[in-house]
Amino acid sequence: MRHRTEEEIATANAVDVSALPDPQTDDQRVIAGPSGELERQWLVVIGICTHLGCVPLSYKGEYDGYFCPCHGSVYDTSGRIRKGPAPLNLEVPPYAFLSDTRIKIG
Amino acid sequence: MSGESTYTPANGFSRWLDARLPVLRLVNDSFVDYPTPKNLNYWWTFGAILSLCLAVQIVTGIVLAMHYVPTTELAFASVEHIMRDVNYGWLIRYVHANGASMFFIAVYIHMFRGLYYGSYKAPREVLWILGVLIYLLMMATAFFGYVLPWGQMSFWGATVITNLFGAIPLVGESLRTWLWGGFSVGDPTLNRFFSLHYLFPFLIAGVVILHVWALHVTGQGNPAGVEIKDPKKDTVPFTPYATIKDGFGMALFLILFAYFVFYNPNGLGEPDNYIVANPLSTPAHIVPEWYLLPFYAILRAVPDKLGGVVLMFGAIAILFVLPWLDTSKVRSARFRPLYRQFFWIFVAVCLGLGYCGGQPTDKILIHVGEGGFDVTDLSRILTTYYFLHFLVLFPVLGLVEKTKPLPASIAESVLPHGKATS
Numbered sequence: 001m002r003h004r005t006e007e008e009i010a011t012a013n014a015v016d017v018s019a020l021p022d023p024q025t026d027d028q029r030v031i032a033g034p035s036g037e038l039e040r041q042w043l044v045v046i047g048i049c050t051h052l053g054c055v056p057l058s059y060k061g062e063y064d065g066y067f068c069p070c071h072g073s074v075y076d077t078s079g080r081i082r083k084g085p086a087p088l089n090l091e092v093p094p095y096a097f098l099s100d101t102r103i104k105i106g
Numbered sequence: 107m108s109g110e111s112t113y114t115p116a117n118g119f120s121r122w123l124d125a126r127l128p129v130l131r132l133v134n135d136s137f138v139d140y141p142t143p144k145n146l147n148y149w150w151t152f153g154a155i156l157s158l159c160l161a162v163q164i165v166t167g168i169v170l171a172m173h174y175v176p177t178t179e180l181a182f183a184s185v186e187h188i189m190r191d192v193n194y195g196w197l198i199r200y201v202h203a204n205g206a207s208m209f210f211i212a213v214y215i216h217m218f219r220g221l222y223y224g225s226y227k228a229p230r231e232v233l234w235i236l237g238v239l240i241y242l243l244m245m246a247t248a249f250f251g252y253v254l255p256w257g258q259m260s261f262w263g264a265t266v267i268t269n270l271f272g273a274i275p276l277v278g279e280s281l282r283t284w285l286w287g288g289f290s291v292g293d294p295t296l297n298r299f300f301s302l303h304y305l306f307p308f309l310i311a312g313v314v315i316l317h318v319w320a321l322h323v324t325g326q327g328n329p330a331g332v333e334i335k336d337p338k339k340d341t342v343p344f345t346p347y348a349t350i351k352d353g354f355g356m357a358l359f360l361i362l363f364a365y366f367v368f369y370n371p372n373g374l375g376e377p378d379n380y381i382v383a384n385p386l387s388t389p390a391h392i393v394p395e396w397y398l399l400p401f402y403a404i405l406r407a408v409p410d411k412l413g414g415v416v417l418m419f420g421a422i423a424i425l426f427v428l429p430w431l432d433t434s435k436v437r438s439a440r441f442r443p444l445y446r447q448f449f450w451i452f453v454a455v456c457l458g459l460g461y462c463g464g465q466p467t468d469k470i471l472i473h474v475g476e477g478g479f480d481v482t483d484l485s486r487i488l489t490t491y492y493f494l495h496f497l498v499l500f501p502v503l504g505l506v507e508k509t510k511p512l513p514a515s516i517a518e519s520v521l522p523h524g525k526a527t528s
Contacts, residue, residue, distance in 0.1 A: 052269035052272075053269040053290075054262060054392065055387060056388075069388055069390050069391060071405070071406050071467070072467035072468060072482075084409070084467075085406065085411055085414055086411070
């Protein structure tokens with residue numbers, strides 16, 4: 001889980017989605033909260049690299065998102081694969097906002 | 107095994123046994139009277155050195171298994187118990203751990219010897235294929251063994267290697283779950299790896315017997331690469347000549363072995379493996395043991411999950427068909443001036459891949475402006491060359507190369523000019 005800054009959300013949205021290995025907009029990777037608005041500041045992803053299952057390091061790599069130390073896959077602030085051997089974006093698990101301060105994952 | 111048996115039982119008991127189970131005859135014909143080419147050099151002692159390595163690994167391994175506990179709760183602690191509390195446990199474990207590295211040093215020299223002297227060529231194709239099979243079994247055994255101490259490198263090595271199978275289309279994910287015995291590397295995985303780590307050395311021993319059998323059917327190759335014509339002139343009996351030479355080779359090899367065990371026991375290992383496995387944290391720099399680094403570099407060089415896995419296994423699989431890729435009739439690189447140069451380039455490429463496998467992928471080697479030529483770029487060039495060496499150079503060199511004249515016999519190749527005919 002990552003509490004993203006405005007800047008991180010902005011860089012995630014500024015990407016040309018069609019050029020990504022696994023095209024997804026940032027909005028497709030976040031869900032709406034109790035108010036019905038997309039809770040863009042909360043990114044929830046499973047911390048397992050989609051290449052060979054290592055745990056990527058947070059706030060590392062060229063895009064300041066995630067960097068996998070095993071084989072050098074680089075993910076952006078939306079957890080999308082940008083560089084390296086991993087084929088898919090970091091998986092977003094099923095989750096829901098129970099209130100403004102509580103979240104249920106799974 | 108090849109040729110007539112020269113064994114004559116010396117006494118009543120051996121005559122009695124020979125009529126019932128001719129095991130002494132087998133030993134005599136394989137390791138005593140066995141005709142050995144008289145021009146063998148020290149590169150030919152690595153077969154015996156490898157047998158020694160296998161024996162050392164099995165003996166130390168059996169003792170370690172008496173004290174080791176294959177559960178995720180106790181594995182790491184039991185290894186520390188071996189190191190601290192078991193009498194000479196530190197010695198046994200260091201011999202076993204460094205023994206694996208020594209085994210690979212010896213097998214790589216043995217394999218490059220085979221490549222240099224064309225040992226895989228007819229009629230020794232099956233001998234070579236059995237050797238590659240042993241090498242594959244060795245890598246599997248080493249991998250299983252590396253997982254057992256349940257350190258950080260153990261855990262993440264196991265995770266990465268088992269995930270390789272997840273790259274296989276359609277069945278990959280189910281296969282991976284089946285290998286794990288769960289949904290991630292855990293207790294069932296450790297338990298089965300321990301079982302397989304105990305089993306595989308005996309499979310290796312079985313294939314070694316076939317390897318030696320095949321060797322004794324075709325006869326040993328030799329540095330001149332010409333077959334034995336007249337056993338009286340071209341060969342010497344295995345005992346004492348080869349036994350003594352092999353023994354001397356083993357003694358030298360054991361000096362290197364002892365250096366690592368007593369003076370640098372963790373020099374070839376990773377410090378991170380002394381941290382207990384943590385499924386929530388991958389070490390910042392994860393690398394396999396040195397002997398797997400070239401293949402690791404090939405895996406990382408390919409920007410595609412399945413492609414990387416295919417090329418990595420392909421790099422080993424290609425060795426199986428080498429006897430049919432090489433079109434040259436001449437075995438020994440001594441008489442192949444072009445191949446001899448490409449052989450050394452190939453050695454350098456393999457070492458280069460090993461270097462790349464140990465470095466971070468984005469490490470820049472030659473700076474150009476903002477970026478530059480990094481480890482990934484070098485890995486890609488070397489990987490391409492590795493495959494070109496087999497798929498292009500081996501078939502083409504045999505057709506275009508002008509080889510030097512071969513000696514008429516082994517005897518002629520070792521005696522001063524003019525002496526052989528007298």
